[in-house]
Amino acid sequence: MEKTTIIAIAGASASGKSLFASTVYQELVAELGGRGIAILAEDAYYRDQSHLSFEQRQLTNYDHPAAFEHELLVEHLEQLRNGQPVDMPQYSYKTHTRTDSTIKVQPGRVIMVEGILLLNDPKLRKLFDISVFMDTPLDVCLLRRVLRDVEERGRSIQSVADQYEETVRPAFFEFILPSKQFADLVVTRGGQNEIAIDLIKSKIRQLLAE
Template sequence: YLNPRMSDKKMNGISKINGTEGKAPFLIGVSGGTASGKSTVCKRIMEKLGQVDMDQAQRQVICISQDSFYRELTPTEISKAEKGQFNFDHPDAFNETLLLETLQDILAGKIVQIPTYDYRHHSLNKDEFLTIYPADVVLFEGILVFYFPEIRKLFHMKLFVDTDSDTRLARRVPRDINERGRDLEQVLNQYMNFVKPAFEEFCFPTKKFADVIIPRGADNTVAIDLIVQHIREILLNKGRKSEERTLVLPSPAFVRTP
């Protein structure tokens, strides 16, 4: 039995791996409006499963953000973005094809590399990739992860983080100013012109596709505990299955029927 993570290390971390059937992860989509607490919900889930203080390659549960799949902007679009006049909340802002192909590769148990996103420059970090190793559970979070039908149907479980819009705005303003290098006027203009209308048109309607709706986001420890419990059962079953695969069966004469 070849541990896929080991085989990847031997292959220098970039190549896709073969022979990983059965390693298809349980794919969980986590959506919700901007600053609803999607990343914090994912972080809590990973903490409760003891996955945080662990080497990336050894994790059984990993988290990916849809922001890694923003498409590259043209110079004109970048100058619009710098004035808060580009719509980052519209489905067209994303590279849907790359998103779909990457999730399909992940579901096929392949090692993939995804870019990281730079909010200050509105661009993908070309030299900073995250290597995603095969895991048992993959959390995929973003404002529009349930919007594209072909992508939506890939999820085994869909969560929607449902936080009041005033709470979300109150979180988003200081975050954009302190962490994303924006000024107040730009943040509020972008919010009123693009973020809020796009949430109502594209994100909120996808709530109906969710299996579980989490009111109040990461504060909702009861909901998070229930989800964690469910993931634990999945991990346990996956563990059992892989033990079955590696079991060397005795010759038929020794097999006892129950």
């Protein structure tokens, strides 16, 4: 069986993880075709909260490791590594729970996964062959988060500010920043760092050519 390489891209919320991962993925798919490369998002593995009222869901700390069903993500990554497709959950930021739909992810020689707390979890870390940490200043992350949550997720500026102060910033210093030590590559300037993007693309090309 061909070896599957799993690449983790971690960092603070709005640090540029998704842009970095999607840029690498899309450029390689355009160059090499979609076969052999797959991508997952840690956000898809937020725990299902359909048993809670909307008001109760709003009280969840979404920046705490307990908010994620990491055990399912571990299971899915192991399945992909064993050549089996998985049904990745889909999560709604507006309803704060999973939707009824899933996305079929096919196994590949290279699997990329991006998320804030990937390097915080020892069981996940054991699965990663390459770990990347997006090192973006917190003030930049906050500005990006405000724009994203207001424009894309229907949030008010006040609610974004409250959440940032109460959970996002504390969680960054407690869980996310300490996980930086486990990264093989620390990337500045987020998804706009073309040198880092080219490095990862080159590595993936090498892996696919082996």
